[in-house]
Amino acid sequence: MTDAYIYDAIRTPRGKGRQDGSLHEVTALRLSAQVLDALAERNGLTGHAVEDVIWGNVTQVGEQGGCLARSAVLASRLDERIPGLSINRFCASGLEAVNLAANQVQAGAGAGYIAGGVEMMSRVAMGSDGAAIAVDPGLAMKAHFVPQGISADIIATRYGFTRDQADALAVESQRRAAQSWAEGRFARSILPVRDVNGLTILDRDEHLRPETDMQSLGALKPAFREIGETMPGFDQVALMKYPDLERIEHIHHAGNSSGIVDGAAGILIGSAEFGQANGLKPRAKILATAKIGTDPTIMLTGPVPVTEKILADAKMQISDIDLFEVNEAFAAVVLRFIQAFEVDPERVNPCGGAIAMGHPLGATGAIILGTLLDELERTDKATGLATLCVASGMGAATIIERV
Numbered sequence: 001m002t003d004a005y006i007y008d009a010i011r012t013p014r015g016k017g018r019q020d021g022s023l024h025e026v027t028a029l030r031l032s033a034q035v036l037d038a039l040a041e042r043n044g045l046t047g048h049a050v051e052d053v054i055w056g057n058v059t060q061v062g063e064q065g066g067c068l069a070r071s072a073v074l075a076s077r078l079d080e081r082i083p084g085l086s087i088n089r090f091c092a093s094g095l096e097a098v099n100l101a102a103n104q105v106q107a108g109a110g111a112g113y114i115a116g117g118v119e120m121m122s123r124v125a126m127g128s129d130g131a132a133i134a135v136d137p138g139l140a141m142k143a144h145f146v147p148q149g150i151s152a153d154i155i156a157t158r159y160g161f162t163r164d165q166a167d168a169l170a171v172e173s174q175r176r177a178a179q180s181w182a183e184g185r186f187a188r189s190i191l192p193v194r195d196v197n198g199l200t201i202l203d204r205d206e207h208l209r210p211e212t213d214m215q216s217l218g219a220l221k222p223a224f225r226e227i228g229e230t231m232p233g234f235d236q237v238a239l240m241k242y243p244d245l246e247r248i249e250h251i252h253h254a255g256n257s258s259g260i261v262d263g264a265a266g267i268l269i270g271s272a273e274f275g276q277a278n279g280l281k282p283r284a285k286i287l288a289t290a291k292i293g294t295d296p297t298i299m300l301t302g303p304v305p306v307t308e309k310i311l312a313d314a315k316m317q318i319s320d321i322d323l324f325e326v327n328e329a330f331a332a333v334v335l336r337f338i339q340a341f342e343v344d345p346e347r348v349n350p351c352g353g354a355i356a357m358g359h360p361l362g363a364t365g366a367i368i369l370g371t372l373l374d375e376l377e378r379t380d381k382a383t384g385l386a387t388l389c390v391a392s393g394m395g396a397a398t399i400i401e402r403v
Helices: 028-043 068-077 093-105 136-145 148-158 164-184 214-218 227-231 234-241 272-278 303-314 332-342 365-377
Strands: 005-011 050-057 085-089 112-120 200-202 261-268 285-295 323-326 381-391 395-403
Touching: 005 028, 005 272, 005 332, 005 365, 028 068, 028 112, 028 261, 050 068, 050 093, 050 200, 068 085, 093 112, 093 261, 093 285, 093 303, 093 365, 093 395, 112 303, 112 365, 148 227, 148 332, 164 214, 164 332, 227 234, 261 272, 261 365, 303 332, 303 381, 303 395, 323 332, 323 365, 365 381
Parallel strands: 050 085, 050 112, 323 381
Antiparallel strands: 005 261, 005 285, 112 261, 285 395, 381 395
């Protein structure tokens, strides 16, 4: 089997996912095209240089619909002979795009790929595409569907995480993110976003709140208590599924949950021969990829079983991994990962995460993989694992090794 390597990884800054956010004027198409052009320019790619562009985005309607990947190729300076594939594995879409590209290279189906994703949450509202598991009564009842915030609170209840633990993780995420920006840890990967006149409109993540402390978070009301407890509420749906729980403890709020933001990221993947043909040096080898289905009600526990699966597939132990990126969809997701594997919290999301910088759904998987690679290089570590929880009960993971 052919080895698959990462040659480059870039991302845009993440803009606030509101109408007053700096990226609100930019469409998903334009932002994606900027990422594709930057990857081509940085790596000297010309002509039919890659086999395909595989692009994740979650809310595939309106201006994010119609195979956005192919549209982005045509809107970019890439050769029109390069096709495009849009995929949706919810929050793991960006990582799954990378995994699919790596799998294709490993199977010999093309030497080079661009993979990544985008989500413009200020322009295309989360959930505006509809979802059968939420809107089809037959499936919703069968799956005991509850919103993700309720699922996060179920994790906290089942595994014994307190509001203080969740808030402390959020404060630390903000501190690490601010420190990482101050130290220039993201400098190699950040692609400033420009408007149609070529003027920079955003060159830094704008969702950060470095002043966050336990006191300010303590003043926030639990975000999902009302929809959980109002009769008939989602708590009752969950308790039908989990009669061993007396009640759901609601600990999550806007401050210890991921931020709604705009953003995009892209990764250049190829074989050794691809690098030689284009004069490129690989930065990391993709050792393993994995995906898994999990309980659709608690929904967000996927990082644990998918990590168990990928380690078994790669014949590795958790101790073989130097650094971890676990998407901070909600604080309890990361707390559960740390608890399950008894890993040092200092090795998990060392640059902060989505609580501080935001979670542009279709792009986040590619973002955290690029962050993981940058941090492995900065700290001179060898191996890293990136993983995300996924809506409706799934998990995805990737293991990389520096070259």
